[in-house]
Amino acid sequence: MILDGWFWAGTVIGVLSFLTCVVMTAVRRHPADSSILSVAAVELFLLVYAGAAAFRQLGGQPLNGPGWEFWGYVLTALIVPVVAVGWAASDKTRWSNLVLAVVGPTIVVMLHRMQVIWFGQW
Template sequence: MILDTWFWAGTAVGVLSLLVCLAMTALRTHPADASIVSVAAVELFLLVYGVVGAFRQLGGDPLNGPVWEFWGYVLTALVVPVIAVLWAASDRTRWANLVLAVVGPTVVVMLHRMQVIWYGQW
């Protein structure tokens, strides 16, 4: 399996989002703008990842796994940050930052699975 630049960029964005959200959980008693912006960065990365994935696939770069599974992961990953932000908007407590913190690691795990689907197993 190949872990390409897209995976490492997504991992960097996801880990940075996690760290920002954890810091805001410790510092704030309400959902912090920094947490929401870090989750928005994860969402933006996923949008770009999806567009690039579509162009790669249309350009003839084949998937080694099921197409429906890859795009299912992409769409699910796109929904995760939205749900977390909606939760944070409705739960105006310190713990909303912790809910936002879960987005980064969740997306990193999903990106790893997408890499396995794209490039195949070891």
């Protein structure tokens, strides 16, 4: 399996989002703008990733796993940050920052699975 630049970029963004949200959970009593912006950065990365994946696949680079599974992961990953921000907008407590914190690690795990599907197993 190959962990390419897309994976590492997504990991850095996901970890930074996680750390930002955890710190804001300790500091703020309501959803912090920095937490929401960090999750928005994760969503922006995922949109670029999806576009690049479509471009790569249409350009002839094959998936080593099922296409439905890869694109299912992509679509699900795109929904996770939106749901978390929706939760934060409706729940004005400190814990909404913690809900936002879960987005980063979740996306990193999903990116790893997408890499496995794209490039194959070890």
